[in-house]
Amino acid sequence: MYKYNEFDEAFVRERVRQFRTQVERRIDGSLTEEEFRPLRLMNGLYLQLHAYMLRVAIPYGTLNPDQMRQLAMIAERWDRGYGHFTTRQNIQFNWPRLKDVPDILDALADVGMHAIQTSGNCVRNVTADHFAAAAADEIADPRPVAELLREWSTDHPEFQFLPRKFKIAITGSPNDRAVTRAHDIGLRMVRNEAGEPGFEVLVGGGLGRTPMLAQVIRDFLPKADLLPYIEAILGAYNLKGRRDNKYKARIKITVFENGLDAFKADVEERFARLRSQWTGADQEILAEIEAQFAPPAFRNAPVDAYEAFRAGNGVFRAWTDVNLHPHKVDGYAIVSISLKKHGATPGDATADQMRVMADLAERYGHGELRISHEQNVILPHVHKSDLPAVWAALREAELATANIGLVSDIIACPGMDYCALATARSIPIAQQIATRFEELKVEHEVGPLKIKISGCINACGHHHVGHIGILGLDRAGVENYQVTLGGDGTETAAIGEKMGPGFPAEEIVGAVERLVLGYLEVRRDAEETFLEAFRRLGPEPFKGFLYGTEETADAA
Amino acid sequence: MSRRFTPKVVSANHLIEGDAVWLTEDDRWTRDIAQAELIEDEAVAQLRLLFAKSQPAVVVGPDLVDAVKGADGGPVPTHFREAFRTHGPTNYLHGKRAEGLTPRGKIPGNETLSNV
Ligand code: SF4
Numbered sequence: 001m002y003k004y005n006e007f008d009e010a011f012v013r014e015r016v017r018q019f020r021t022q023v024e025r026r027i028d029g030s031l032t033e034e035e036f037r038p039l040r041l042m043n044g045l046y047l048q049l050h051a052y053m054l055r056v057a058i059p060y061g062t063l064n065p066d067q068m069r070q071l072a073m074i075a076e077r078w079d080r081g082y083g084h085f086t087t088r089q090n091i092q093f094n095w096p097r098l099k100d101v102p103d104i105l106d107a108l109a110d111v112g113m114h115a116i117q118t119s120g121n122c123v124r125n126v127t128a129d130h131f132a133a134a135a136a137d138e139i140a141d142p143r144p145v146a147e148l149l150r151e152w153s154t155d156h157p158e159f160q161f162l163p164r165k166f167k168i169a170i171t172g173s174p175n176d177r178a179v180t181r182a183h184d185i186g187l188r189m190v191r192n193e194a195g196e197p198g199f200e201v202l203v204g205g206g207l208g209r210t211p212m213l214a215q216v217i218r219d220f221l222p223k224a225d226l227l228p229y230i231e232a233i234l235g236a237y238n239l240k241g242r243r244d245n246k247y248k249a250r251i252k253i254t255v256f257e258n259g260l261d262a263f264k265a266d267v268e269e270r271f272a273r274l275r276s277q278w279t280g281a282d283q284e285i286l287a288e289i290e291a292q293f294a295p296p297a298f299r300n301a302p303v304d305a306y307e308a309f310r311a312g313n314g315v316f317r318a319w320t321d322v323n324l325h326p327h328k329v330d331g332y333a334i335v336s337i338s339l340k341k342h343g344a345t346p347g348d349a350t351a352d353q354m355r356v357m358a359d360l361a362e363r364y365g366h367g368e369l370r371i372s373h374e375q376n377v378i379l380p381h382v383h384k385s386d387l388p389a390v391w392a393a394l395r396e397a398e399l400a401t402a403n404i405g406l407v408s409d410i411i412a413c414p415g416m417d418y419c420a421l422a423t424a425r426s427i428p429i430a431q432q433i434a435t436r437f438e439e440l441k442v443e444h445e446v447g448p449l450k451i452k453i454s455g456c457i458n459a460c461g462h463h464h465v466g467h468i469g470i471l472g473l474d475r476a477g478v479e480n481y482q483v484t485l486g487g488d489g490t491e492t493a494a495i496g497e498k499m500g501p502g503f504p505a506e507e508i509v510g511a512v513e514r515l516v517l518g519y520l521e522v523r524r525d526a527e528e529t530f531l532e533a534f535r536r537l538g539p540e541p542f543k544g545f546l547y548g549t550e551e552t553a554d555a556a
Numbered sequence: 557m558s559r560r561f562t563p564k565v566v567s568a569n570h571l572i573e574g575d576a577v578w579l580t581e582d583d584r585w586t587r588d589i590a591q592a593e594l595i596e597d598e599a600v601a602q603l604r605l606l607f608a609k610s611q612p613a614v615v616v617g618p619d620l621v622d623a624v625k626g627a628d629g630g631p632v633p634t635h636f637r638e639a640f641r642t643h644g645p646t647n648y649l650h651g652k653r654a655e656g657l658t659p660r661g662k663i664p665g666n667e668t669l670s671n672v
Contacts, residue, residue, distance in 0.1 A: 027571065029613035047616060049637075050644055050651045052574040080650055095650065098572050345647045416637065417645035427647045477635055479664050505664055 003292065004112040011155070012109045015116060019043050020102035027099060044115025045101055048420050054093045054101060055118040056108060060128035060146040060170075061089035061378075063369040065358035070111040072354035078104050083354070085339065085347040087373045087411055087462055088167070089127045090118055094418055116154065121162045123153035123234075129171045129178045130372035133295060134334050134380035136326040140189050140197060142172035144290040145226065148282065152227055159234050163241030164249035166234070167206075174491060179373060181205045181213045181493040182465055184251045185233060190220065198222045203233060203263075204255030207459035211495045212252040217264050225271075228278045232270035236263060296366035296381060298329045306384040316391055318444065319402040324387075327380075333387065335365075335379040336372070337394060338401040338409060342438040346412040346430050347375030356397040364390050373462075374411055376404065407443040407451060407516060408434035411462055415455025415472060416479075422455035424472025424479035425505075429453055432509045437516075446516055449530045452487075465489035467531045468512060469496040481508040485515075485542055486534045497539055499546055511546050518545030561598040565589065565623045565631045566608045567641070568615035575651065576641035577615060578631075579608055585615060588657050589642050590630035594623055626660065633661040 004012070019039070026036040040046075044055040056071075063071075071091060075083050078100045079093040086092055096104060108114055117124055126146040133141040149168060153159060159166075170187040171178040180186025186202035199221045205214025221229055233251075240258060242248045248257075255263050310317050325334040337357060340346050349357070357377055361369045364386040370378035382390055394400040403409045410433060413419065415426030430453055437443045452466030456473075463469030469484035480502040487496030503511050516530070522541055523533045534542060543549070566579035567589075577585040578592035586592055595601045601620055608618035621638050623631035633639050639661030644651025646663065653659060 027613070032612050033616050047569055047574055049641055050575055080648075094645075098574065416640055417647055422637075425646065427645075431647070474637075479636070 008112070008151075009109070012114045012116070013106075015043070015114070016102060016105045016109055019105060023098060023102055038120070040101075041119040042116070043101070043105065044118035045096075045098075046119065046420075048094070048414075048418050049416070049422075050418065051095045052098060052101070053418065054096045054104060054115060055086075056091050056093070056113060056115045057118050057125040058089050058091060058113075058371050059125060059150050060132065060143045061130045061371040061373075062132075062143060063371065064111075064367055065362040065369065067111045067113055068354050068358035068361070068369055070107060070113070072351035072358070074104055074107055075351040075354070082348050082350045084345070084414065085349065085371050085375050085377070087375065087413070087460060088125055089130075089371050089373060090125060091371070092414070094414075119165075120160075121164050121166070122160050123149075123156070123162075123166045123168065126150050126153075127167070127169045127178060127183075127373060129173055129176075130370040130374075130378050131177060131325060131334055131380060132172060132370075133293065134327050134332075135173050135175075135177075136328045137175050138173040138328060139191065140172045141293055142170040142178075142187070142189055144286060144293050145187070145189070146170050147289050147293075148227070148286050149230070151285070152230075152282070159238065162234070162238055163243050163254075164246070164251075166237075166251070168230075176489075176491040176493070177372075179462070179465060179489040179493075182207050182211075182462070182489060183214060185230065186214045187226075192220050196222065199226060201229065201233075204252040204260070206250050206252040207462060207464045208250070209247055209457045209459075210252065211459070211464040212256065213493050213495060214252075215255070215260050217260065217267065224280070224283050225275065227282050228274040229267075229271050232267045232274055235270050235274075236266040240266070296368070298332060298366075298381070299383060301331060301383055301385050303331055303384040306387055309388045315402075316388065319391060319400055320387065322402050322406060322444075323404045329381075331384055333382055333384055335382045335387070335390060336404045337377040337379065337399050338403055339376050339399075340403055340409050340434065341398055341401045342403075342408055342434040343431050344434075345427050346410055349377070353397050353399055356393060356399065360390055360393055374409065376409070403443060405448050405450070407437045407446055407449050409450070410434060411450075411452040411466070413454050413461035415453075415461075419455060421458060422472070423457070423474040424455055424481065426453040426455040426461055426470075426472055429470060429472070429481065429505070429508055433512055436509050436513060440513070442516070442520070445526075446520065447526070447529055449516065450489075451512070462489060463487070464495050465493065466496060467529075467534070468515060470508065470512075471502075473502060475502065479505045481505065483508075483511065483515075483546060485539060486531065488531060499539065499543055514545045514548065515542060518542065561596075561601070562622055562634075563594050563596045563624060563631075564601050564620040565592045565594060565633070566601075566604050566618055567592075567621045567638070568608060568618035571612075571614055571616055574616075579604060579618075583607070587652070587655065589623075589633065589660050590626070590628065590658070592623075592631050594625055594631040595620075630660070636662060636664055639663050 169183040188200040201218040202214035365379040412426040412430035416422035454461035465487040482502040484496030581593040626632040643659035
């Protein structure tokens with residue numbers, strides 16, 4: 001796994017040292033909030049409703065056990081004993097005190113972590129498929145490229161003051177688990193007809209107030225051309241992107257207003273100029289990074305004991321049915337640890353749970369952990385013979401909920417329980433939906449269904465790409481929840497369609513229940529998922545379920 | 557014609573802890589909105605806000621927030637966002653309630669508390 005080099009280490013330490021003096025000067029009154037705010041944001045420190053919030057990057061969602069233990073230590077020593085994993089593969093601490101933050105940043109630097117570029121109008125934490133280097137369907141590990149992009153974009157002098165924030169996601173698999181089409185730049189690793197590695201480059205995606213899916217700007221970019229091409233895109237955006245209106249400043253609007261063809265022409269022209277300045281040093285660095293991502297020493301062992309245990313234990317079997325994913329190596333599985341116990345806060349893990357997961361990764365998982373944008377934790381490399389032991393340990397830590405990809409595996413942003421920008425709460429809605437479906441005992445029958453909830457139009461909870469999306473709004477001083485249906489964040493991406501009027505908080509759970517139970521009535525067979533049924537039937541019958549208008553339901 | 561002035565409190569976040577605080581009549585910052593000064597005159601409100609803004613080393617982002625006089629005489633926020641700031645998050649017993657303070661104002665669907 002990638003380890004900081006001396007340059008990274010010195011850079012991060014220097015930033016912490018600077019921030020420490022900035023905090024001191026803020027506290028003694030020599031810096032005003034106007035002066036200090038951009039400085040704290042550059043270090044991932046926000047001020048929320050009830051406290052400061054520190055957002056720490058987990059580059060491409062990869063953590064080692066020591067890093068996870070350090071997060072647990074920070075949660076206990078300086079926060080309230082837990083952390084919140086986000087849809088951008090970050091972890092947020094909800095209760096740090098200003099004077100402690102420099103110490104927290106030093107503790108992060110001790111394990112090669114930081115909070116740099118988790119805020120501000122720069123290139124944010126580069127996200128990647130959480131099954132990278134493990135998934136059976138993968139072409140190549142996207143993380144070395146993500147690391148190259150991280151190193152290149154960190155403190156890049158030209159791109160610290162872009163018109164707006166900039167998010168890049170990368171996948172090495174044709175099955176898109178990184179929501180690449182909802183990013184400013186999405187990268188998909190592909191091979192051309194000659195078998196050479198490269199990227200399909202997508203540009204101009206984003207959720208928020210004006211959701212748009214990214215479009216292909218280059219269907220095949222040779223691997224070695226990546227950085228100059230990204231530089232060309234950022235250069236074009238830096239100049240053409242609107243700075244007069246915050247709501248029109250993202251690259252999706254730049255591409256939309258200029259048209260993809262004109263934007264592409266600008267990018268290609270810049271790229272032609274820039275390409276020759278890149279003489280290959282970046283490819284040498286990439287080769288060094290790739291060496292650090294060498295696969296672990298997978299072992300060969302019988303799986304009979306696992307199969308026997310599975311056959312004899314229904315609870316374990318249910319867990320293996322939904323929480324495992326095919327691994328590229330025989331005898332191995334990818335384990336998703338659900339942070340969505342029914343009724344719990346999506347994405348939260350206590351310090352004790354973090355340590356349990358770190359220990360399991362060390363003992364059974366070749367020392368690797370991943371954070372998914374769906375707010376779960378992954379053990380990417382577990383030999384099947386170890387699964388009964390892993391599961392037993394997870395159960396003790398209340399981490400063995402068998403619901404990955406099901407109704408209760410809900411993405412929810414912090415919403416008005418924490419976030420200063422929120423217009424309504426998200427967390428309690430997620431808690432109530434999960435609890436309700438636990439009572440109904442139907443989620444395994446319902447099968448794959450993604451519910452995503454945001455507490456405001458900024459859409460951190462990805463509601464636009466939820467099969468069922470829920471957006472919390474403030475309607476005349478009361479929380480109100482608007483439903484979108486048919487969204488999809490994968491390779492068959494779609495923006496959800498807005499249904500009719502929103503629901504007050506007391507009614508939204510019932511509305512979701514009617515939707516899901518209604519789907520069970522109209523699906524062709526048990527194989528047809530909610531999303532497939534929606535695509536086949538269109539919104540009308542689903543509106544009928546939502547609003548309880550019997551005529552519509554009958555017409556379906 | 558200007559809109560009728562509705563009563564206000566001066567609210568901010570504490571510089572070190574970041575938690576919600578309110579300005580009292582005797583120029584202190586309190587963590588309990590019940591102790592805050594309810595300002596019923598627009599000119600006074602502006603003066604109090606200026607006073608609050610002169611304390612950048614104590615608080616962050618002072619602002620005027622709508623409130624009404626409660627049954628006990630102390631201010632009660634009118635919007636649910638401000639009610640949340642007197643309450644803390646609803647998913648854990650952290651923040652104001654954990655400090656033993658009584659939330660004021662309407663938190664919609666308060667029965668959703670869990671993991672307390
Ligand atoms: S979607 Fe809105 S409420 Fe939710 S975390 Fe983002 S900004 Fe906050």
